[in-house]
Amino acid sequence: MAHDDRKRRFELLALPHLDAAFNLARWLAGNSADAEDVVQDAYLRAYRYFDSFHGGEFRVWLLSIVRNCFLDWVKDNRSGRLLFQPEPAGEADDMLWSERPRDPESLLLDSIDSQTLEQLMLRLPIEYREVLLLREVEDLSYKEIAVIVNTPLGTTMSRLARARLALRKLWLDAHPSEPAHGL
Amino acid sequence: MACDRSATLPALLADGAFRQPRRFLAERHVGRCPDCAMALDERHAAKTMLRTKLPFHRAPPGLAARIGAALPRETPPVVARRRGLSQTFAGGLASGTIGALAGVAATLLAVLPLGAPDAAVQGAIDSHIRSLMADHLTDVATSDQHTVKPWLSARLDVSPPVRDMADLGFPLVGGRLDYVAGHKGAAVVYRHAKHVINVFAWAAPGSDTGFAERAHQGFNVVSWRRGGIAYCAVSDLEPDQLAAFARLASGPAS
Numbered sequence: 001m002a003h004d005d006r007k008r009r010f011e012l013l014a015l016p017h018l019d020a021a022f023n024l025a026r027w028l029a030g031n032s033a034d035a036e037d038v039v040q041d042a043y044l045r046a047y048r049y050f051d052s053f054h055g056g057e058f059r060v061w062l063l064s065i066v067r068n069c070f071l072d073w074v075k076d077n078r079s080g081r082l083l084f085q086p087e088p089a090g091e092a093d094d095m096l097w098s099e100r101p102r103d104p105e106s107l108l109l110d111s112i113d114s115q116t117l118e119q120l121m122l123r124l125p126i127e128y129r130e131v132l133l134l135r136e137v138e139d140l141s142y143k144e145i146a147v148i149v150n151t152p153l154g155t156t157m158s159r160l161a162r163a164r165l166a167l168r169k170l171w172l173d174a175h176p177s178e179p180a181h182g183l
Numbered sequence: 184m185a186c187d188r189s190a191t192l193p194a195l196l197a198d199g200a201f202r203q204p205r206r207f208l209a210e211r212h213v214g215r216c217p218d219c220a221m222a223l224d225e226r227h228a229a230k231t232m233l234r235t236k237l238p239f240h241r242a243p244p245g246l247a248a249r250i251g252a253a254l255p256r257e258t259p260p261v262v263a264r265r266r267g268l269s270q271t272f273a274g275g276l277a278s279g280t281i282g283a284l285a286g287v288a289a290t291l292l293a294v295l296p297l298g299a300p301d302a303a304v305q306g307a308i309d310s311h312i313r314s315l316m317a318d319h320l321t322d323v324a325t326s327d328q329h330t331v332k333p334w335l336s337a338r339l340d341v342s343p344p345v346r347d348m349a350d351l352g353f354p355l356v357g358g359r360l361d362y363v364a365g366h367k368g369a370a371v372v373y374r375h376a377k378h379v380i381n382v383f384a385w386a387a388p389g390s391d392t393g394f395a396e397r398a399h400q401g402f403n404v405v406s407w408r409r410g411g412i413a414y415c416a417v418s419d420l421e422p423d424q425l426a427a428f429a430r431l432a433s434g435p436a437s
Binding site for chain 1: 333
């Protein structure tokens with residue numbers, strides 16, 4: 001049956017990325033129960049629009065649907081969370097790039113434990129959190145990340161740079177007595 | 184005064200944003216510029232830290248089945264569908280594993296002489312032979328580094344560099360999970376002409392080392408340690424070719 005074929009093809013393509021989808025949803029939603037709802041919704045939606053997938057990296061296509069489902073989920077649940085604030089106006093991209101960290105990141109982050117790191121990540125604005133995850137954990141290219149977060153390439157790149165600085169800053173603020181330099 | 188490229192160039196390089204020949208030019212600059220070299224080291228360290236310490240939330244066990252059951256209504260009974268699925272995934276894996284084990288037994292008994300030079304090197308050679316004999320070269324067969332790497336990272340506590348180096352004559356073939364001398368680790372598979380190269384990687388805390396080259400049982404082996412991961416590249420390539428390959432495979436995008 002045609003339906004069987006379609007479903008089977010979909011499962012072959014989509015199920016291997018279930019962990020990636022769940023991880024992203026879990027980081028966005030902040031808890032497992034909501035992440036499950038988001039992922040399940042995303043898979044159903046992906047299946048519905050499966051015919052509009054025309055090759056390319058399936059994971060990128062799927063993750064962008066996960067993200068959209070998360071946005072819809074937030075809207076439906078009226079959680080009151082403020083999400084995806086617009087980029088700060090007037091903040092030139094190259095200004096950010098030129099802000100060269102003065103402390104070696106390696107030393108700075110060496111002593112951090114997983115739990116603290118997770119806390120810091122969850123305190124980051126969600127648009128920073130997602131680009132960090134997509135880049136460092138999913139190992140996606142700038143271009144792929146830009147597709148998923150539906151943002152121009154240049155903005156995506158500077159957002160990633162900004163996210164890295166923000167994570168450093170959170171860590172420094174949390175540990176004022178442990179300046180990383182001089183370690 | 185700091186190099187004005189050190190704010191952007193190392194990050195772009197570490198993120199794999201350059202294609203050849205720009206990557207070559209960027210790497211050459213970093214090789215000559217202490218500011219950029221330091222910034223690149225920091226970026227790699229930060230990336231490694233995030234990859235190793237950031238919790239990866241795997242999907243709960245029942246989620247795949249729930250999604251499958253919810254998919255379309257106009258489908259045959261769930262049982263039939265699930266049998267199809269498990270044949271595809273689990274069945275394929277299981278028969279691969281049995282094949283691999285049979286291959287190991289036969290290979291170890293028939294071919295390998297006793298007296299290992301080094302447990303890790305010997306283990307790597309064993310795994311290399313096993314991968315060729317049992318025809319179980321890859322669990323994930325694709326030249327797309329963006330598929331192989333996350334696939335491995337999601338299943339292991341190490342995240343070795345995976346790069347398609349087809350432009351340098353070493354196309355990526357895929358990756359698989361493997362055991363090397365008792366370590367659970369990754370095998371990243373490359374090809375050079377007809378030669379298969381297995382790069383084994385497993386967690387090995389300790390400081391970075393240089394490249395050690397050895398020949399054993401007709402295979403050449405290059406091993407090194409970087410960022411808390413031990414690597415062993417095994418192939419029947421010529422020693423100097425394998426040495427060159429190891430240096431390419433080891434970085435800078437770790």
